[in-house]
Amino acid sequence: MNVQQCRPELRVEQIQYFPEQRCPLCAAPASTDKRGNWYVSYTDFFGSALRNWETYIGYVFFTCHCDHKPGPGMRVARVGDALIPLHFSDRERARSVGLDHDVMNAHEVAQAVDFLVKNADPMCTAQHDELRCMLFEVASGKVGPDQAHHRIQSWVFDAAAQGQET
Numbered sequence: 001m002n003v004q005q006c007r008p009e010l011r012v013e014q015i016q017y018f019p020e021q022r023c024p025l026c027a028a029p030a031s032t033d034k035r036g037n038w039y040v041s042y043t044d045f046f047g048s049a050l051r052n053w054e055t056y057i058g059y060v061f062f063t064c065h066c067d068h069k070p071g072p073g074m075r076v077a078r079v080g081d082a083l084i085p086l087h088f089s090d091r092e093r094a095r096s097v098g099l100d101h102d103v104m105n106a107h108e109v110a111q112a113v114d115f116l117v118k119n120a121d122p123m124c125t126a127q128h129d130e131l132r133c134m135l136f137e138v139a140s141g142k143v144g145p146d147q148a149h150h151r152i153q154s155w156v157f158d159a160a161a162q163g164q165e166t
């Protein structure tokens with residue numbers, strides 16, 4: 001199974017920065033929801049796999065009437081102030097590759113977050129250290145658990161060796 005194949009390509013030109021984001025379809029400027037929020041964080045009320053990604057999922061709004069998903073706000077992945085539209089596969093698609101729907105969507109968040117960390121302005125994502133970045137790679141499927149374990153071990157050994165020198 002290759003989850004990468006069934007999602008729209010993430011592209012660098014889709015990256016935007018809060019609060020300067022514009023509608024990706026018509027370039028209309030940002031707006032607020034009915035309560036006056038420029039950004040609404042995702043809250044997982046269902047105890048799904050997405051609860052682990054709440055910090056990185058939210059919704060932005062525009063002055064236009066384009067058809068944003070899921071609507072009226074557009075779902076985005078967010079790291080610092082860097083944003084990218086976040087497209088979720090539907091339930092049928094998840095079933096066809098043998099994944100629970102929420103697990104597949106969590107995987108899609110992981111890929112978007114990993115993409116932002118690698119491609120967005122580092123000033124916006126700088127608070128993410130090497131370990132966290134590697135965990136994004138693990139979650140997105142780019143790095144396997146053994147490789148991650150190996151890398152963490154080498155960091156620990158390096159740190160211990162440095163401790164002995166001083």
Ligand SMILES: [Zn+2]
Binds near residue numbers: 023024026028062
């Ligand atoms: Zn628009």
